[in-house]
Amino acid sequence: MNSLKSSFRSLLYYPSAVLGILVVFLLVFTAVYAMIKIPYNEAIRLWRGGEEFWYQNPKFAPPSWINFFSSKKYAESFAVRTSDGSMVKEVTPGKEGTSTMEASYTFDFMSDYYPQDMILYLTSRYEEKQPFISAEWLTPDGRKLRIANLALSQKQTYRFSQDAKLKTKLRTDDILPALFSDPETGDLIKGQYQLLITGATFEAESDINIEFVFHGQVFGLAGTDHARRDLVLPLLWGAPVALAFGLIASLGTSVLTMIIAALGTWYGGWVDELIQRITEINLVLPFLSILIMIGTFYSRSIWVILGATILLSIFTGAIKGYRSIFVQVKESMYIEAARAYGASSPRIVFLYLIPRMIPLLIPGLVSAVPAFVFLEASLAVLGLGDPVLPTWGKIIENANSNGALYRGYYYWILEPATLLMITGLGFAMLGFALDRIFNPKLRDV
């Protein structure tokens, strides 16, 4: 055990191993953070949710940090509402239960592009008499535009870009450019804009709530996809899924392979023969095709695929590698001694043979992780990803099927791809370094 410890200490002499360890730690940290911040059920509910969850976000919006790399700035999306105070609302009571209301939101518009759309989501409470609002638009150059007068129903959506009356009034089909530019020159004006909404209710219990949604070109830390979903969610949640799939598959495969190889070598005879035959049969089986068939015909659940992956990966060439070493270990003195004092076969296999192999197991285990992480992504790219879980592969698949590369939504593919790449390279670098430390043949090479 001491030698194992010192072996791990010598990892620190390999810069690639240090980098790999760092990546693995970061991943574990991200995974834990994701699971605490967004619990499993919540994550799935959000990922599967449609417009009702994500209406505030624009579609196909790149992340807002692309503004750093671009001399022309894109408009950032936001949403404010009176219900949580992000939009200021003042209510002044009037006579006989009536009241007037004033809500306003002031924001700096510093983008070089016009926003995609602006939307008001209006909810109100009333018995018989509908509340009434009127919206006004204040530009930096001091103009005041009347946008709309509306009698509110319980729930109402007002899209600036779709208002036919406003189109005639502004004499244009594209309302948003008209709202954000000088009417004389047609140039875009940067500066402080204000949306002012005044309303009146005519009943004691009547109330108005306003949500103002601004769809710019960019959104948040990671951007959004075709279903307006914030990509932060699947990017964060991809980490625990990838880690779990990669580690469980790799651990299950290598440990089971080793145990089976040890049992085969120890008992010999027909057990050994059977294992060899199963290995040869497994080589004939088309691995990827079987996984695709399982995904298509039976279940796309990640756990079913994981089980099938482990089952198909046990009896591979690795079993022969372990076997050839076990054959040597079996003849060594300490096994002889164990036999002499009457240790049982299971005891020898599990306490004498297998622990000897742990130094060989660890590098193989770590190096195998990327293959399984990418296997999950590959299946997702073929459209066989888990139907409910948000994963990195799923994002790439969504992006691909929506033509992200053709239409220029590069962020959509690059973000999950970079994370996958970092994960794969991190484990691979660590695995390579471990291999060189634990494998004496390679140490000097």
Place this chain on the structure above:
Amino acid sequence: MAVATRTPSENTLVKKTTHTSTFARVSRYVVVRLLVLFATVVIGIYLTILIANMGGYVDQIMKSEIRDRVTQSLGLNPAIKQMDPAVRKTLIEETIAKEEERLGLDIPIAIRNFRYLSNALTLQLGRAINMTSDSGSKQVRLILLERLPPTLLLMGISQLFLFFSSILLALNLSRRYGNFWDRAVVALSPTSAVPPWFYGIFLILIFAALLKILPFGGMVDSPPPSNPFDYSMSLLKHLTLPVISLVLSSFFLSIYNYRTFFLIYSSEDYVEMAKAKGLPSRDVERRYILRPTLPNIITNFALLIISLWTGATITETVFLWPGLGRTLYQAIGLYDIPIIVGSTIIYAYLLAMTVFLLDFIYALVDPRVKVGGR
């Protein structure tokens, strides 16, 4: 993938007969080995059929195929066309029932699986259920043959280039072990953890989407140029990205593996001896390093040749390359079991044949190895 190792029991079995002639030993070995390999293929294919068949997919599909065929052939018969609809319907139903009975669809599925198995083993690949070849045939054999050339082209170029370039570069590096390029290859070898399709996406992004100098995917421009020179240029343009991504994803690891392998062999005493004798390094390499590693190199080459048949499913899918790998994926999506089984059986036979032949090739290249004995 060291399929060709002999088991101890076989070795002991052979040891008893060491007194008999070489011919008897070899022929005995051949018979035993062929039987074992055949059994392996049979079980492998049977398992594939079981997986592709469970849930009665094959049944439903075969039944609907019969219904189609019977209705169509009877519908074309003018005598039957003029019959009363009710009579015609019972006639069709009777013919379908007879046909299902003839094909044994009334027999339990466990027994019937053996029928699929024997058809596959005798290479009666049959007809596809949903897929057709571009020439309009439904024969599985024709569909697979039609998709074979693109896969051979793509996989052949990339795998052969990978194989030869990595061996040559590895030899070079093992000679100059420890220098800048050597350390660069060691440092870059983890890049092979990333699969080819993944590099493919990045390459498409850079060369197709951003720079717009190479196509997104496919095999030739549409419509295909009629002039053979233009055709091959267009083919070349479409080949570039998939080939690069296939090569890139295994390049450094492949060099690293061969290099390490050569280095281990070049630390043997007889190599030191040869060097001490003052043999030129080229001769040392060829006779003392390459020669003993030849069995492994040949094994890798043989497995490479087999891998040409399977294609690269996901890379072909990402690049919309009309090869066997993508066909297999499409076939699974269309529940086209005959194609899945057909492709698998050919792979299994190729693998078994290679494993069998490798034993003899080992004996040819390595004087220490005897067929069927040590």
